[in-house]
Amino acid sequence: MNSSTGSTSTGISVTLEKGLELLERMMLIRRFEERAAQLRAEGLIPGFLHPYIGQEASAVGICDVLSPQDVLTSTHRGHGHMIGRGADPARMYAELFARVGGYNQGKGGSLHMIDTELGFLGANGIVGGGIPIAGGAALQFKRTGSDAVAVSFFGDGASNEGSFHETMNMAALWKLPILFVCENNLYGEFTRQSEHMVLKDVADRAPAYGMPGVVVDGNDVIAVREVTKVAVERARNGDGPTLIETKTYRHRGHFEGDMAKYRPKEEVEEWMKRDPLLTFSTWLSTERDASKADLADVRSRVDTRLEVAIAWAKEQAHPLAEDALNHVYVESFNGEALR
C-alpha cells in the first residue's frame, strides 16, 4: 500500500452546469473570506480570523462527494469547510459578529463554529483536536451499522500531533469509515513544511498505519473530487480509511494581520498563478465553453448573496451579558455558574 498520486483531472464527469456550481461554491468561500477580512478591519469581528483563501478547491472537491448523513470535523481555518458543506453565510457572519443569530449564539466565533444539521461538528481551536473526534464518529457509525462516513480536515502542521498518529492507527485497525484530509499548504503557522517534517508527502505516513495515502493537486477541484469518490466508496463499503493529501497554498498570512514575510516572493507568485478559482474558470471557458457572462453571473450571485447575508447579520441582536451563564451544562444547576 504505497501512497499514490491522484490522476490529474480529466473532468469527464463535470458538465458546464456542474462546473459552474463548483465554481460558485469556491467563489462563495473566497468572497466570504475577503469580506470577513474587511469587516474585521472595520471592527465588526472581535476575534481571530484564519482565512481559507487559496485552498477553496480542497474543501469544495471533498464536500461535493459527501452525502447528507456524513459528518465533518475541521480546524482553526474552518470557514471554507463549512461553506463547502453548504452552511449559511448569514449565520456565519452573525457568529463572527458575536450575535445571538450566529451559529453558536455568539459563544464560539470563528474558531468553534458548528452546523449540526449539516453534520459539521465544528471548527477547532486546538491543532489536531478534530482528528480523534472524527475517528470517534466513524467508530459510532461502524458500531451501529450506519453507512455514514466521517471526514477530518487538518493541516500539514497538525499531522505532527500525537492525535493524528493515534487516530490513524485505530482507524486502520478497526477499518473505520473515515477520510483523513490533510490540506498541505506548506506551512504550519510561520514554519515551512521542510522545517517541521522530513517527508515531502504527508500521505507517505499512511502506509505505515496500513491504509492508502493519496496525493492530489488540492487546487484542482475536479481532481480532488475524483480521489474523494474512491475514498468515500472504500469507507462506505467497510474497507476502511484513506488519507488524502491535498497540496495547496494559503494566499494570505496564517491569521488576518500576519504579513507572512517568512515566505519567498517567488513561491507566492508561483502559487498565485495556480489560484484554484482562476485555473478552474479558465478550464470552464476552454473545456466547457463557459461564456464571460456565465462567469460574471457566478460572481454577481455570490456577491449579492453575501451582501444580503452581511446585512442580515448586522441586524442580529447582541447577546445579553448574563447569557454567558447558559450552556455550561445541558441541565444547569442553580447558580452554579455564578460563583
Place this chain on the structure above:
Amino acid sequence: MTNFTYADGIRQAIAEEIERDPSVFVIGEDVGESGGVFGVTKGLWDRFGSNHLWDTPISEEGIVGAAVGAALVGGKPIVEIMFGDFSFLAMDMIVNQAAKTHYMTGGNLSVPMVVRMVTGTAGSTGAQHSQSLEAFFTQVPGLKVVAPSTAEDAKGLLISAIRDPDPVIFFEHKGLYVGRGGPAGDVVKVDPIPMGVGKIVREGSDVTIVSYLKTLEYAQKAADELAVEGISCEIFDPRTLVPFDRAGLRASLEKTGRLLIAHEAPTRGGFGAEIAAFAAEDCFELLRAPIVRVGARNTPIPYAPIMEKYTLPGVARIAEEVRKLVK
C-alpha cells in the same frame, strides 16, 4: 523614562541566562527566527542561533518530553507553550513525569526545566485560547508555580526559575504584553527574585486584596476608586503561588483584618480557595469579616465581548465586593 515591557523582561532574562550558562536553551513552536506568536523571543535567534532557540513541529507532548529528557542529561530547557490551553496536550510529561521525577527516584534525578505559558483572556480569543490554568498546576506536588505581574518581576522571577533545580511553571498573561512585535525596549538590570516572597504593591488599612497577573491591575484601579470613597486598600502580590508567602499574607492581615482575593481563573477550585485556607489556618484570630473571593464565573470563556467581560473579574466587581466587605 525607561521603556521596559513585560515581554522585554522575559526576553532579557532568557538572553542573560543563556550568556551566563550555555546549557540554557529555548524550545517551542515558532520561537526561533520568527520570534514567537507574541514576539517574546524576537531577536534572540539572531543573537544565539538555532541551537539555543530550538523551533519545533506542532507536537506539545513531544516538546515538553524533549525538555524533560534534555534536563535529565544536563540541559536547562525553557519551553514556550504558545497558549497555556495547549499545555493539556503535554500534561503527561508535566504532571506524571517532570513533577515526580526527583521524588520517585529518591532524589537521584531532577528536572531543571521552565515551562512558560501564555495565560488569560485578552479579547475574544474564545474558550480554547483564554483559560487561566494555574490551579491545575499548583495542585501537583513537585511543580513550582510563578505568576509575575510586572516587567521587573517577570525578569527577576524568570532568572530564578531558570536557575531553579526543579520544574517551574511560569505564567505570562497575554494582556500584560504591550506593543507586540514592537522594537525591543531598554535593558534594565534586575536581580534574581527569590521564590516565595510576595510584595505589598499598595499600603492600606481597611482590607487586603491579594491578586496577581492581569487582575492585579484591576485591583489597583479599584483601590484608586475606593480611596476616593475613604476606603483604604492594601494590595499584596504573592508573585509565586508555589511556594506561597504565607508570612507576607499574615503581616498584611495584621494591619487590615479583612481579605479579598481576586484572580482571573474561575472561582471554584481556583488558587484563591487555597489562599483563603491559608488565611483561615494562619490568621483566624485576625479576621474581622468573612473572606471574599472574586474570580471568573464558573463558565468557559465566551467569544462575544459583552459576555466575556461579564465572566471576568473587572474593576467594578472588585470595588463592589470590597465595599460590601468593609461595611
